[in-house]
Amino acid sequence: MTEQRKAVALISGGLDSMLAARVVMDQGVQVEGINFFTGFCVEGHTHAIRKKDRDRVKRNNALWVAEQLGIKLHIVDVIEEYKDVVINPKHGYGAHLNPCLDCKIFMVHKALEWTQANGFDFIITGEVIGQRPKSQRRETMPVVARESGADDRLLRPLCARNLPPTLPEREGWVDRERLHDFSGRSRKPQMALAAQFGFKDYAQPAGGCCFLTDEQYSVKLADLWKTRGTRRYELDDIMLLKVGRHLRPRPHFKLIVGREEGENRFLEGYRKQFTHFRPVSHNGPLVLLDGEAGEEDLELAARLTARYSQGRSADSVRVEVTDRAGASRLLDVTPLPAASVPREWHL
Numbered sequence: 001m002t003e004q005r006k007a008v009a010l011i012s013g014g015l016d017s018m019l020a021a022r023v024v025m026d027q028g029v030q031v032e033g034i035n036f037f038t039g040f041c042v043e044g045h046t047h048a049i050r051k052k053d054r055d056r057v058k059r060n061n062a063l064w065v066a067e068q069l070g071i072k073l074h075i076v077d078v079i080e081e082y083k084d085v086v087i088n089p090k091h092g093y094g095a096h097l098n099p100c101l102d103c104k105i106f107m108v109h110k111a112l113e114w115t116q117a118n119g120f121d122f123i124i125t126g127e128v129i130g131q132r133p134k135s136q137r138r139e140t141m142p143v144v145a146r147e148s149g150a151d152d153r154l155l156r157p158l159c160a161r162n163l164p165p166t167l168p169e170r171e172g173w174v175d176r177e178r179l180h181d182f183s184g185r186s187r188k189p190q191m192a193l194a195a196q197f198g199f200k201d202y203a204q205p206a207g208g209c210c211f212l213t214d215e216q217y218s219v220k221l222a223d224l225w226k227t228r229g230t231r232r233y234e235l236d237d238i239m240l241l242k243v244g245r246h247l248r249p250r251p252h253f254k255l256i257v258g259r260e261e262g263e264n265r266f267l268e269g270y271r272k273q274f275t276h277f278r279p280v281s282h283n284g285p286l287v288l289l290d291g292e293a294g295e296e297d298l299e300l301a302a303r304l305t306a307r308y309s310q311g312r313s314a315d316s317v318r319v320e321v322t323d324r325a326g327a328s329r330l331l332d333v334t335p336l337p338a339a340s341v342p343r344e345w346h347l
């Protein structure tokens, strides 16, 4: 009897990796999934916070995919190691602060380490030549294989027939003829294959699998690095960039304004780390102040808090200001008129 081969599939939660895993499973290979938690993932958390998303199904798409496929999923925390990928990408960024090529290399490398530690034979990704302008081009395919160290233990079942045969194909662990030759940006072949497998209700991420492909998010991250004078971040920093309206009225401080109930509640969890504001005469947002602020700055922040409260048209709004030590006081302020909030303040 021939030995059953084992492969680990990188599962992002999107359709391509789901199909890639399934194609290989159908050839009798034992497949398990691996998903890396970087802190920038779009999944779950923001949808869980926002009230407007409350009716949407909240699911971790990677877990959902694993469940659909009936495979084990290993979720690996790579927050610390991933920082170097975001901060110093050797191959540079995509349209925003997304280091996609370095990210792919990093993830395949981590998957390779995992296969070595767990006695697996090869790695599967859902990459398709030409699908993404930066990271999934014909020229980048060998770069990912080489620089990750995976070399020809990296199989891309959706476009394998457009690439040189890999070890699993040469050794007959999988039949190359039953792999695919997808290429280009069209999603039609993937959708047809999904229909063939009977997959419905899969996630269709628009830009990419993480917040780094989002223009506004990247602007906020760049602002964080610039104002701190160093390209570093902690998990809390990147979580807070996902939530609220971010305004920088002065170079030395910015405000994070909850846009609705769910966000206010999320920001509550951070209030001991920041001076914060809350209107008490009217309903309104919880506002965190990130940076250093003098008396005039506190007044400006209170007026902005009032501006985003239900008292925005009132003559005066009472705002409670609480410092990091927990000492509170009340300020009666005139809400800042919309015309006095320049566009440049919005990050």
Ligand code: SF4
Pocket: 098, 099, 100, 101, 103, 104, 135, 207, 208, 209, 210, 211, 212, 213
């Ligand atoms: S979109 Fe984000 S997670 Fe996906 S490859 Fe690019 S940097 Fe990595």
